Structure formats: C-alpha cells, structure tokens
Amino acid sequence: MGKEKSNFNIEKFKEYVNTYDPHKHGLGSDVTIIKDMVYGLGIALDEKKYSMADGFRRFIKHLVDIIL
DSSP states (O other), X not given: OOOOOOXXXXXXXXXXXXXXXXXXXXXXXXXXXXXXXXXHHHHHHHHHHHOHHXXXXXXXXXXXXXXX
16 A cells, blocks of 8 residues: 555545434435445545545445455
8 A cells, every 4th residue: 555645534524424313314224324434435535526426436446446
C-alpha cells in the first residue's frame, strides 16, 4: 500500500452515517446497510466522483482494484 495522503473526509462520513435513524426508518437488511455504508465511504472519499448510482459502481470497481 502506498503512503500517499488520504482525501477521506471523516466528517462527511459521520454526517452520512448519522442520517440512519433506526427509530424512524429501521435499518433494513444487512446487505442494504453494508451497501449504504460502502456508498458513504465513497462519498467521503470523493463526493463528486462517487455520488449516485454511477458513482457507486465506480467506487465498487475502485474497491475491487484495491482489494484484489
């Protein structure tokens, strides 16, 4: 792994996670929660690049490239 500086915006991620209110909406399935948190990671890394459905797919590809 490289030693480049992270662009991750932890405050943006916290803000996204805090939109989850189990008392109002419930949490849904584990799969939905995991996908939503992955989406939150993506927008916290680069909101313009990883927003919406196309951005989510782009971020998943980025994760696969990193992990594999």
